[in-house]
Amino acid sequence: MQPIPQAESRIAMWGPPGSGKTTFLAALNIALARRRDDWTIVGNDDASTSALLKMTSELADSRRFPHATTGLERLNWTLLGSVEERTGRPWRRRVVRHPVRIGLELLDPPGESFSDTRADRRDRTELIDDLAACRGLIFLFDPVREFEDGDAFQYLHGALVQLAHRMDEAGRFTDGLLPHHIAVCVTKFDEIRTLETARRMGLVTVDPGDPLGLPRVDDEDALDFLQVLGGISSSGNAELVVPTLRKYFREDRVRYFVTSAIGFHLGGEHGAFDADDFQNLVPTEGGGPSRIRGNLHPVNVVEPLLWLAQRIAAERPT
Numbered sequence: 001m002q003p004i005p006q007a008e009s010r011i012a013m014w015g016p017p018g019s020g021k022t023t024f025l026a027a028l029n030i031a032l033a034r035r036r037d038d039w040t041i042v043g044n045d046d047a048s049t050s051a052l053l054k055m056t057s058e059l060a061d062s063r064r065f066p067h068a069t070t071g072l073e074r075l076n077w078t079l080l081g082s083v084e085e086r087t088g089r090p091w092r093r094r095v096v097r098h099p100v101r102i103g104l105e106l107l108d109p110p111g112e113s114f115s116d117t118r119a120d121r122r123d124r125t126e127l128i129d130d131l132a133a134c135r136g137l138i139f140l141f142d143p144v145r146e147f148e149d150g151d152a153f154q155y156l157h158g159a160l161v162q163l164a165h166r167m168d169e170a171g172r173f174t175d176g177l178l179p180h181h182i183a184v185c186v187t188k189f190d191e192i193r194t195l196e197t198a199r200r201m202g203l204v205t206v207d208p209g210d211p212l213g214l215p216r217v218d219d220e221d222a223l224d225f226l227q228v229l230g231g232i233s234s235s236g237n238a239e240l241v242v243p244t245l246r247k248y249f250r251e252d253r254v255r256y257f258v259t260s261a262i263g264f265h266l267g268g269e270h271g272a273f274d275a276d277d278f279q280n281l282v283p284t285e286g287g288g289p290s291r292i293r294g295n296l297h298p299v300n301v302v303e304p305l306l307w308l309a310q311r312i313a314a315e316r317p318t
């Protein structure tokens, strides 16, 4: 039997505290289970396997969000699935499915370590070393936090300047662009204000084949959405997020997504999306941690990771 091709992707989460980095990773297993394709995920060692189980069950069974991350978490997981390949001469094309394994080393740092003022210096140096060794990044833009604190730019820019410096020292910034692939994700699409903004912009679509009628924003419109959300940030600086990303990353290595780790609450008569009652996050009275109301239906959680993993794998022979 032929060995299954194996690619390795080291990917780091990037975003302010509370932007949803850990929840995004915790929702991955559930998001995969809800898809109709054959992608699954397994841990590569005991620690990563138990982290995968614990993160999934806290979210799906206990309906609790993760605690704020206090130190850099490393998760070694493998995505197992298959890809289609066209073979044969043009007049006798055949489509063959091949099994593939994509090793993911996922780094989940505390959001604090991206802050120029609040990060511990040693943590920050380690973080920049780790980012330099990554091939993929997932940058989370949280519209709710942006509306209240307006600091996405601050948590992007300082670390990016230091990363560019580190890559330049290593001779890997010669054309003024970083070699990383980056998935830029607007998070918390399930929040009333986020969905309402998308709706007002006319960006909400529903897949005609989706019996649940879940709202989505196409990836092609995600950049426009991010730009409008940036314009309503409380500091005004979020307008600089997109130009900054454009300055540091190659255009064909950036892709935008509109995501929600927990997704919308489904109810109504047929257990489908109900425009009058869709919030899946339940704030706790007295400022305690929020809870999750019902089943999770993650939106665009698998897609950014698969896009990154496949782009990274395509860069070199496996």
Ligand SMILES: Nc1nc2c(ncn2[C@@H]2O[C@H](COP(=O)(O)OP(=O)(O)OP(=O)(O)O)[C@@H](O)[C@H]2O)c(=O)[nH]1
Pocket (backbone or CB within 6 Å): 015, 016, 017, 018, 019, 020, 021, 022, 023, 024, 065, 066, 067, 068, 069, 070, 109, 110, 111, 112, 187, 188, 189, 190, 191, 259, 260, 261, 262, 263, 281, 290
């Ligand atoms: N509405 C909504 N809220 C979310 C979602 N994901 C996370 N949250 C909220 O955001 C909070 C922070 O999420 P975390 O995943 O811990 O954020 P983080 O970026 O890992 O934060 P640090 O570890 O402190 O850097 C959660 O406790 C929830 O209240 C989501 O998909 N939808």
Ligand SMILES: [Mg+2]
Pocket (backbone or CB within 6 Å): 021, 022, 023, 067, 068, 069, 108, 109, 110, 111
């Ligand atoms: Mg975290």
